[in-house]
Amino acid sequence: MTCFRSEPDIFVMRLQNGCLFFSPSERYSANNQKSTDLKSEDLMNIRICTYTEAKKLIRQVRNDVFVEEQGVAREEEFDEDDDKCVHAIASNDGLPIATGRLRRDGRIGRIAVVREARGTGIGKRIMCALEKHARDSGIDHLWAHAQVHALGFYERLGYFVSGEVFMEEGIPHRHIEKEIQPKKKN
Numbered sequence: 001m002t003c004f005r006s007e008p009d010i011f012v013m014r015l016q017n018g019c020l021f022f023s024p025s026e027r028y029s030a031n032n033q034k035s036t037d038l039k040s041e042d043l044m045n046i047r048i049c050t051y052t053e054a055k056k057l058i059r060q061v062r063n064d065v066f067v068e069e070q071g072v073a074r075e076e077e078f079d080e081d082d083d084k085c086v087h088a089i090a091s092n093d094g095l096p097i098a099t100g101r102l103r104r105d106g107r108i109g110r111i112a113v114v115r116e117a118r119g120t121g122i123g124k125r126i127m128c129a130l131e132k133h134a135r136d137s138g139i140d141h142l143w144a145h146a147q148v149h150a151l152g153f154y155e156r157l158g159y160f161v162s163g164e165v166f167m168e169e170g171i172p173h174r175h176i177e178k179e180i181q182p183k184k185k186n
Contacts, residue, residue: 044090044091044092044097044122044125045090045091045092046088046089046090046122046125046126046129047088047089047090047091048086048087048088048129048130048133049086049087049088049089050083050086050087051082051083051085051087051101052083054087054089057089057091057096057099058082058087058089058096058099059078060096061089061096061097061098061099061112061113061114062077062078062099062110062112063077064112064114064115065112065113065114065115066110066112069115070169070171071169071170072169072170072171073169076169077110081101081103081109082101084103084104085101085102085103085109086101086102086130086133087099087100087101087102088100088101088102088126088129088130088133090117090122090125090126092117096114097113097114097116097117097122098111098112098113098114098117098122098123098125098126099111099112099126100112100126100127100130101130102130102133102134102139104137104139106134106139106140106141106142106143107142107143107144108127108130108142108143108144109144109145111123111126111127111144111150113126123153124153124157127157131180134180134182135180135181135182135183136183137182138182138183138185139180139182140179140180140181140182141177141178141179141180142159142177142178142179142180143175143176143177143178144159144175144176144177145166145168145173145174145175145176146159146161146173146174146175146176147171147172147173148165148171148172148173148174151174151176154176157178158178159176159177159178160176160177160178161174161175161176162174162175162176162177163175
């Protein structure tokens with residue numbers, strides 16, 4: 001299964017003005033109440049962008065997840081790689097709910113989903129958007145340092161776990177990787 005195949009009970013994708021839009025089966029309102037009354041015009045937006053283009057939104061999600069929830073030092077969370085990476089940012093009703101980044105060497109990182117949106121599939125969609133961008137950019141090998149508690153998530157997306165557990169910012173991690181088929185140039 002490719003990440004962007006349409007499945008009615010999961011999501012429908014369409015391209016509009018250069019942005020990928022997904023229609024999820026459920027959403028969260030501005031007051032973080034779960035809502036299943038999704039109207040067809042209500043769309044969850046996942047955008048590929050630079051750090052500069054969405055810095056405030058990216059920082060909001062990562063601050064909530066990594067700094068506030070997990071206790072990562074703010075000065076360690078936001079680094080010089082941010083300006084060198086391509087980022088995916090997801091929003092719902094204009095509120096940022098998930099993010100992730102991709103370096104030119106194929107390293108995926110900083111995958112974060114706010115607590116209220118976990119379990120909706122938005123993390124998978126962030127990964128799919130980053131993988132599609134990597135594929136379109138000619139990258140054929142993806143890798144990351146994944147938090148141990150999230151290994152199952154990455155394995156379901158086709159990543160292989162290797163190496164021993166190691167600590168980053170006081171959190172146990174393992175190396176993961178995945179081979180992808182880059183888009184053929186015409």
